[in-house]
Each structure stands twice: as structure tokens, then as C-alpha cells.
Amino acid sequence: MKTAPSFLNRRDMLALAVVAALLLIVFPALLDGFRLNLVGKYLTYAFVAVGLVLCWGYGGILSLGQGVFFALGGYGMAMYLKLEASSVENTKIQSTPGIPDFMDWNQITELPYFWQPFHSLPLTILLIILVPAFFAFVIGSAMFKRRVSGVYFAIITQAIAAIATILIIGQQGYTGGVNGITDLRTLHGWDIRTDSAKFILYFVNVVLLLSVVGLALFVRASKLGRILVAMREKEDRVRFSGYSVANFQIFVFCLAGVFAALGGAMFTLQVGFMSPSLVGIVPSIEMVIFTAVGGRMSLFGAIYGTLAVNFAKTSLSESFPELWLLGLGGLFIAVVLAFPNGLAGIWNDYVQPPIDRALKLRPKHQGDDVAKQAASTAPAE
Amino acid sequence: MTTIGTPPKDYLLAVEALTVSFDGFKAVNDLSFYVDENEIRVIIGPNGAGKTTVLDLICGKTKATAGSIRFRGAELTKMSESQIVLSGVGRKFQTPSIYDDLTIFENLEISYPKGRSVWGALTFKRDQAVRDRVEEVSEIIFLKDKLHERAAFLSHGQKQWLEIGMLLIQDPELLMLDEPVAGMSVSERIKTAELLNTIIKNRSVLVIEHDMKFVEDIAHKVTVLHQGKILSEGSMQKVKTDPKVVEVYLGH
Amino acid sequence: MLGDYSLGDLGAIFAMQGFAGLILFSVYVLMALGLAIIFGQMGVINMAHGEFMILGAYVTYFCSEFFQAQLPSLFPAYFFVAMALAFVASGALGMLVEWTLIKRLYKRPLDTLLATWGLSLILQQTYRSVFGPREVGVVLPDWLLGSLPVTDVIEVPINGVFVMCLTTLITVTVALLMYKSRWGQQVRAVVQNRVMAGAVGIDTEKVDRLTFGLGCGIAGVAGSAFTMIGSTGPTSGQLYIVDTFLIVVFGGATSLLGTIASAFSISQTQSTLEFFLSGSMAKVITLLTVVAILMLRPQGLFTLKVRR
Numbered sequence: 001m002k003t004a005p006s007f008l009n010r011r012d013m014l015a016l017a018v019v020a021a022l023l024l025i026v027f028p029a030l031l032d033g034f035r036l037n038l039v040g041k042y043l044t045y046a047f048v049a050v051g052l053v054l055c056w057g058y059g060g061i062l063s064l065g066q067g068v069f070f071a072l073g074g075y076g077m078a079m080y081l082k083l084e085a086s087s088v089e090n091t092k093i094q095s096t097p098g099i100p101d102f103m104d105w106n107q108i109t110e111l112p113y114f115w116q117p118f119h120s121l122p123l124t125i126l127l128i129i130l131v132p133a134f135f136a137f138v139i140g141s142a143m144f145k146r147r148v149s150g151v152y153f154a155i156i157t158q159a160i161a162a163i164a165t166i167l168i169i170g171q172q173g174y175t176g177g178v179n180g181i182t183d184l185r186t187l188h189g190w191d192i193r194t195d196s197a198k199f200i201l202y203f204v205n206v207v208l209l210l211s212v213v214g215l216a217l218f219v220r221a222s223k224l225g226r227i228l229v230a231m232r233e234k235e236d237r238v239r240f241s242g243y244s245v246a247n248f249q250i251f252v253f254c255l256a257g258v259f260a261a262l263g264g265a266m267f268t269l270q271v272g273f274m275s276p277s278l279v280g281i282v283p284s285i286e287m288v289i290f291t292a293v294g295g296r297m298s299l300f301g302a303i304y305g306t307l308a309v310n311f312a313k314t315s316l317s318e319s320f321p322e323l324w325l326l327g328l329g330g331l332f333i334a335v336v337l338a339f340p341n342g343l344a345g346i347w348n349d350y351v352q353p354p355i356d357r358a359l360k361l362r363p364k365h366q367g368d369d370v371a372k373q374a375a376s377t378a379p380a381e
Numbered sequence: 382m383t384t385i386g387t388p389p390k391d392y393l394l395a396v397e398a399l400t401v402s403f404d405g406f407k408a409v410n411d412l413s414f415y416v417d418e419n420e421i422r423v424i425i426g427p428n429g430a431g432k433t434t435v436l437d438l439i440c441g442k443t444k445a446t447a448g449s450i451r452f453r454g455a456e457l458t459k460m461s462e463s464q465i466v467l468s469g470v471g472r473k474f475q476t477p478s479i480y481d482d483l484t485i486f487e488n489l490e491i492s493y494p495k496g497r498s499v500w501g502a503l504t505f506k507r508d509q510a511v512r513d514r515v516e517e518v519s520e521i522i523f524l525k526d527k528l529h530e531r532a533a534f535l536s537h538g539q540k541q542w543l544e545i546g547m548l549l550i551q552d553p554e555l556l557m558l559d560e561p562v563a564g565m566s567v568s569e570r571i572k573t574a575e576l577l578n579t580i581i582k583n584r585s586v587l588v589i590e591h592d593m594k595f596v597e598d599i600a601h602k603v604t605v606l607h608q609g610k611i612l613s614e615g616s617m618q619k620v621k622t623d624p625k626v627v628e629v630y631l632g633h
Numbered sequence: 634m635l636g637d638y639s640l641g642d643l644g645a646i647f648a649m650q651g652f653a654g655l656i657l658f659s660v661y662v663l664m665a666l667g668l669a670i671i672f673g674q675m676g677v678i679n680m681a682h683g684e685f686m687i688l689g690a691y692v693t694y695f696c697s698e699f700f701q702a703q704l705p706s707l708f709p710a711y712f713f714v715a716m717a718l719a720f721v722a723s724g725a726l727g728m729l730v731e732w733t734l735i736k737r738l739y740k741r742p743l744d745t746l747l748a749t750w751g752l753s754l755i756l757q758q759t760y761r762s763v764f765g766p767r768e769v770g771v772v773l774p775d776w777l778l779g780s781l782p783v784t785d786v787i788e789v790p791i792n793g794v795f796v797m798c799l800t801t802l803i804t805v806t807v808a809l810l811m812y813k814s815r816w817g818q819q820v821r822a823v824v825q826n827r828v829m830a831g832a833v834g835i836d837t838e839k840v841d842r843l844t845f846g847l848g849c850g851i852a853g854v855a856g857s858a859f860t861m862i863g864s865t866g867p868t869s870g871q872l873y874i875v876d877t878f879l880i881v882v883f884g885g886a887t888s889l890l891g892t893i894a895s896a897f898s899i900s901q902t903q904s905t906l907e908f909f910l911s912g913s914m915a916k917v918i919t920l921l922t923v924v925a926i927l928m929l930r931p932q933g934l935f936t937l938k939v940r941r
Contacts, residue, residue: 147931151678151743152927154743155882156928158875159923162875163921163924167917169913170911170913222502222504222505223502223503223505227502229483230480230488230491233481237547240440240442240466240471241466241491241547242551243463243497244461244497244498248502285747289747322761322762325754326754329754329755329758330751330755332748332754333751333752336738336741336744336751337737337748
């Protein structure tokens, strides 16, 4: 307790420990390589869901275009990997050796300028963070400074997701079109297709995800986290208490965008391709449902919600594909009508109280601790 | 009773030729008035006279069509809402505007005048000074024993007090209150009057109120608005006997 | 791209593409009209609007099949029957949905968005199970085919003119209904103050149900018109939902005239650009322009400045 960072209360630390144990020990011990890789893929969506908890659950900003940010990260990583896979030696049968195969098929003879920076790994990592942040900043500034929020923002971000998909599919020569960027092989010389690489990447992914959750916990526990809640409730009161509401909205939207992009980059590394099927309206709104199922105010719920929905999707759509769509549709309706706080709400209402009673897990009766406790649990009630 | 030690011409707030129209309807029409340092000014008038709109204009919620609002010589009509707040203007809304999902402590803390930028909010530390100030204010607004309860559980009157407390912690030079005792019980009204008398020290206050008894108790000067224009202005005694005022407002 | 054409050619191209875009325009107007009523009057975001449209398209398809097989002599007139049935079917489904789902979600617009998205998935799957995954197309009666020559180079498609006339008729009817009838007055009363409207004896639940039903019914008619420009499949509706929402927002959400103007400018821009560029780039440029304008002027093209 004494050594822990001050933004974590006991309940958060316990939750973090449980999820870390589950992802770092239980899953790797119980699952075979194929299944573990599958979990790794799901967890890349959890990056998006964690961002949405801050942005939508706390800030009240529903973005239906998070797939775009996922893609910005995913394509950034894929472009680097593709360039490495398209060395002159590997592509000597092409009419222009040294460029990605799909460019060659589309009669492009020179690498486009916006592909150039992706020759360098450090630059690629930098761009995976900066490009989505910049993009979110531009959209956010344009919208929030003009007081656009709520459903208008949701619709416009959805339109942006639609535009991005059409653009990626339409510009085959530059993006790989509908197939996306495929046949990725090595990361800085390290073959990512082997079982051992996939195993290592799973752990890299989990650690990165836990760091993102940690960062989100820090943001939530800071005064900024409370301002987000305040803004969602009484935007004008916050504004007339001397805060520039738009700046806070822009910040949290950028943060969610960067989280999504990190997830996208990890997706490419683990799955070995990136395609427009993860960009558009449908995947973007599905990422919202992951968050809603976990509980829109719960950072840990975002991880469990993502895993639960995706496990259900995989098992149902394998055996009863027609049932899956009905189930997913029903899920959207159920989390809105019956379980607005998702899994976290069910946990807080039915599971946590008996555990608390059993463990007598009560905070010391001191102003600061109580206040912190209230901050972390109250909104989820 | 008004300014001490400052020349009389040096007004804290100078509103001149202020006009705002909504699709041709002039809610506020060529309005001018001045508020001195440490003055308590009450605006009264029938419904739809433009009282709340005047406060909206001063705090930047509504943009003026024409005219100027100067606060300590700075032009407010050109500033954003948060700049206006930072220059020293505080505003309480008509219906209690507080954050239900946060505790009383957190409600007050958000109004504490520090860490208002994004970075400032991220690195804001709840130090002893903050804690002391929040406790001090919570005592003034009768909510000290409820500091760590969620604000949603407060009564209507307590919510009004909480919002007044939020303004108090913000420490504005000009405090604007929109019907602070509306919807309160008699005992709450008495406590609120007491509360207002404590917090108006060392600052100027602009109040909208309907309760004449309350107005008489606190006002230094009264401005009567009617259809977006000033009908009468002066001491309560003068305004009360003005036949125009009696006809449109006090008569009913 | 414009340099290769003479001014006269360009005029003809714009006119031809303009007339060719008539049906798209009509589909947009009818879809947006329904959405605007539901969003503007009730504050509900109906993401399943495309599926209500597709229901109308399926109804039209089955009518065409039925008349061809059973009543070939009346086949030329089937389209009128189909449109009426499409309106009734989509409207009835809309009222059912309002009663079971939407009723519980007033004042929570973001939640209506998610719930109706779920509904759209369920409807899509239902269509797939009931009508099959295959896309179907309708057979049009002869009199709707062909085109009217206006000048040597400009020809106007007859079905476009026909749909255009029907759209005008429906729009005028809706406008009269909303602004002149007693029912429209009640709808507006409920919008402005639900509690007060209920207190003066308006059955607010019934008004809500009928309003939602009307919006969905018009979407059904849009589906009838849609069968002339595209084939009908379980997911065809989803492609239109984003465009239609942009039209509603672009037009200013509560303004009927704005909705029409915005549907016109968007469908015409897209249809004209399609002549010069690939279909996908035409769409990207159109949507990007709309989004860019909305970022600069978020209140849309037509809105009143109101006292907050």
C-alpha cells in the first residue's frame, strides 16, 4: 500500500492484480498457441474499449469512428512491416522491385512520399502515436470548439469512418485496397510468424495494455477525471468555473485515439495483416459495444467486456452464424435497456457487496481515502 | 455606502448600449448601467424582461449584438467564457447547477482556482491548502458534515448552497446570482440570506430576485428591467414609489 | 478533368447527370424526411431507418412478383399498390418498435442510437432468414421504362420523373400534416413541452407512436423508389444510413426545406462527380465536403437562432 502510486486505491490495485494474473499467467498456462494468439487479437480491441471508457463513459463523447484510429496505428505498423518484406531481393520478379507487391500490381513504379518515413522503425513508432493524435486534435478542435457534441459528434465520426473505408478500398495502389496489407514477415529482422514470436508478442501486448490501463487509471484519479464527469453532467457549470471545456474534450478524444492506434499496431503485429474490414462503421460501433458490455464507466470492465463479446462471437459465429447477429443485436438493446452499467454494474451490485462483507475491505475512515473511494466507485453505481 | 477610497467614476462593471436580438426580437435593448466596487445591485422586473439574458451576456453565455461590457476596463464581449471567469466574474445559475455524480468535496474542489488547464488538471495535487479551503467553505454553506457524500443526495436548498459555495471558493470580484432563494423553504431562505450576507463582503454582487422582502434586505441599488430596457433605477425606496414600476411590476 | 469538354457538353452532362440523379435524390429526400421527423420532432436517432426502407423494397419486390404471376392484366399499375403497402408495412413495424423499444429511451439520444443499431442487426438477420441472402430486383412495368427526349442530347428518364412527382406529393402532404393539421399541432406541442401537452389532454404516447410510424412509413416508400436504382438485399439499407444522417444534419435537423435542399445538393454533387471520377471517389469527395462544411458550420444550413 505504501509503495503503490497514490492514484491507485486498494480496490483498483486488486482489480489490476487479478486482470494481470489472468492475462499473464492463467491464459498462457491454459490455452494453446492458436487460442492464445486469438486472445491477443481480442485484447488489441480492448485498447479501443479502454479509450472509449474515458472518452464516452467519463467524458460523454461517443465516437463512432474509433476504427479509424485503430487503422491509423494498424496501417502504420503494417506499412513498416510491408516495406521490410518488400526488399529488392524479395521482390525481384516484380516490374519495379523494392516496392510492395500490390503497388506493382497497380502499375505504380515509385514508392509514394507518405510511405517513405515507414522505412525507419523509430519513426514508425513515433508516427503510430503522433498521426492519430494529430488527426483527433484536428477533428476535436473543429467540433468541440464549436460546441458540437452528443449525437452530432457521433454521426460525424461515423461518417468519417465511412469515408475512411471507402478511401482505403478505393485507393488500392496506395493502401492495398480491400485485401489490406498482407504477407507481413519480419519486424526489424525478427520473424513475427513463428510460434515463439507470437508467444512473446502476446506478452508485449498484455504489458502494453496494462500500461494503458494504468495511464487511464491515473487520468481518472486526477482532477481531470473528475472534470470529465462534471463536464458530462453540467457542461455550462464547468465552463463558468473557468475551464475551457473544449480543451478537455479534445484531450480525452486524442488520448482515446492514441490508445486505439496502439491497439491497431499490436493487431498488425500479432495477426500479420491490416485491412479495411477493421476500419469502417460496423467494427467501430462494435468496439462501442465492447465498452458498453464491460460497463461504460469501468476501465477493467472494458477488458472483460471485449473478451466476453469476442469469445461469444467466435464460438457462436462458428456454429450458428445466423444466431450471432441476432445475439449481437440483442446485446446492443440489452445493455441500453437492462444493463446500462454492463458487467461492472452487475459485479458492483451483486458480487462486490458480499465480498466486501466477507473481507471487511473497508477504507480507513479518513477524509482523503473516503473521497478517493467515492470518486472511483460512485459513478459506477 | 458605496465606494471607499476609489474615485466614483471608476466603475467595476460598465455596461453600455448593450443590445442583443434573437431573430429580430430585442431581448435586451440599448441597456446601460454601472456597478461600483463592493456594491450589491439587484435586478428586478417581470418575466421576460431580459434579466437572465443580461447575466448571460456579461458572463459570455450569449454574445451581444451591439454595445460593450467593461469589467475593470477590460472588454468582456470579446472574451471567451473561461477568460471572463479568470478575469474575476462568477455566475450562479437559476436552477442549481452542480455535479450529481461527484461528492460535495469534489464539487467544491473543481471550483478551486488552480489547475484549470488540461495539464494543470492532470498534475493538480490535493494539498493541505485545498483541503483547508474546501472545509472552510463547506462550513459556511452548512454542508461540512456531508463533505464526502454524493451531491445527488442533497435537497434542493442544499444544492443551491453548494453552488453558492462553489462560487465562493472561486472567489470572484463580481458575483452574479440568478434567483438564489427561488424554490426554498422559509427556514432555508433565512439561512440563505445569512449566507449571502457573509459572502458578499469585499466583492460586488449582481442579483436577480423576485422576493421583495429579500431584495429590501440586501440591495444597495435596484435596477428595474422591462422589455429589455431600464424602467427605473435607484434606491429601493425610490424604485418602490416610481409609478411606472408600480404599474408594470409591483402592482400585481 | 473539366478541360476536355466544351461548355455545351458540360451543360448537357450536368443536366443528364442531374436527371439521372433524380431517383437518388428522391430516395434521399424520403429517407431524410422520415429521419428528420423522428430526430427533429422526437430526438430519437434511428439507426435502423435503412432497414425500414429495405422492408419497403421487399414489399415492392413481392408485389411485382405477385402481380406478374397472378394479375398480369393489372401489372402496369402494381407500383402504386406496392408503395401503399410499403408505407403500411414499414409504418406498422415502426409503431411496434416504438411501443416495445423507443418508448423507454426518450431523452437518451445516444442510447437510442445504440439500441436502434442493435435493432438494425436483428432486422438484417431476420430479412436474411426470411427472404434469403440473395439480392433481388424488381421488374418495372413498360410505361416506366425509357426516357423522354428534351433536346438532341438531353434525355429524361421516365421513372425518375415519376418518382420525383410522388416524392413531391409526399413531401407536400407531410408538410401540410405537420404544419396545418391538428395532429401536427399536437406533435409540435409534445416536442416543446411533453408534460404540459399531456396535461392539456394530448395523448402523448399515441402522438409519439404515430410520429415514429409516419417516419418509418415514409422510409418504406423510399424503399419502393429504391428498387428502381438498386437491387434489394438484407444489408442494402445500411449503406444509406450514414448519407441520410448527414443530409438531415446538413439540412439543419428541424427544417423541412433544409432537408430537401441538402438532399438535393448532396445527391446532385455525387451524381455529377460520378461522371468524372470513379463512384467511390465521388462519394468520398461528397461526404468529405459535407463533413468539412459541418465542421465549420455545425448547426447545418438552415437553423433559427434561438434564445438558449
